[in-house]
Amino acid sequence: xxxxxxxxxxxxxxxxxxxxxxxxxxxxxxxxxxxxxxxxxxxxxxxxxxxxxxxxxxxxxxxxxxxxxxxxxxxxxxxxxxxxxxxxxxxxxxxxxxxxxxxxxxxxxxxxxxxxxxxxxxxxxxxxxxxxxxxxxxxxxxxxxxxxxxxxxxxxxxxxxxxxxxxxxxxxxxxxxxxxxxxxxxxxxxxxx
Numbered sequence: 001x002x003x004x005x006x007x008x009x010x011x012x013x014x015x016x017x018x019x020x021x022x023x024x025x026x027x028x029x030x031x032x033x034x035x036x037x038x039x040x041x042x043x044x045x046x047x048x049x050x051x052x053x054x055x056x057x058x059x060x061x062x063x064x065x066x067x068x069x070x071x072x073x074x075x076x077x078x079x080x081x082x083x084x085x086x087x088x089x090x091x092x093x094x095x096x097x098x099x100x101x102x103x104x105x106x107x108x109x110x111x112x113x114x115x116x117x118x119x120x121x122x123x124x125x126x127x128x129x130x131x132x133x134x135x136x137x138x139x140x141x142x143x144x145x146x147x148x149x150x151x152x153x154x155x156x157x158x159x160x161x162x163x164x165x166x167x168x169x170x171x172x173x174x175x176x177x178x179x180x181x182x183x184x185x186x187x188x189x190x191x192x193x
Contacts, residue, residue, distance in 0.1 A: 019080055045085070046059035049095060066091060123180075139193065143189060144185070150175065150182050
């Protein structure tokens with residue numbers, strides 16, 4: 001893709017054109033345009049992983065700092081928004097792993113408790129939607145980050161199995177299995193609170 005370097009209206013460029021221009025020109029001030037386009041969306045994703053709005057704001061800032069440092073790695077195989085979305089989720093998952101590890105250590109929670117496959121029946125979407133928000137949020141802090149990401153993509157972001165598979169670079173059948181297990185785990189944790 002060729003970018004017209006004479007174009008003075010950078011705000012009308014596509015995301016992909018803007019990324020290419022930033023990478024080739026080194027013009028860091030133009031990164032603000034991408035930030036303005038996506039900061040609120042990234043923040044809303046971070047809220048699902050954070051304990052507070054302040055932490056979500058910090059996570060959002062971290063995502064954009066790391067994003068800027070990694071812009072040259074955007075190959076254009078997908079839309080920039082998809083790449084950013086995956087980038088933000090991966091950052092939040094890594095953050096959640098650290099928090100979960102600390103919490104397990106503090107509370108001395110064993111992995112066996114979190115991963116016992118006690119529930120044998122299929123958990124329906126209606127059961128997930130009927131859960132109390134407060135207890136569900138607490139349950140989400142205790143579940144494995146890889147399971148949390150699948151649940152948030154499916155139920156918070158309303159992504160299809162196919163979209164989740166593309167974003168996480170996994171097969172659709174693997175996503176279905178992980179979603180099935182994640183729903184069972186979240187119900188088990190929810191019921192233990």
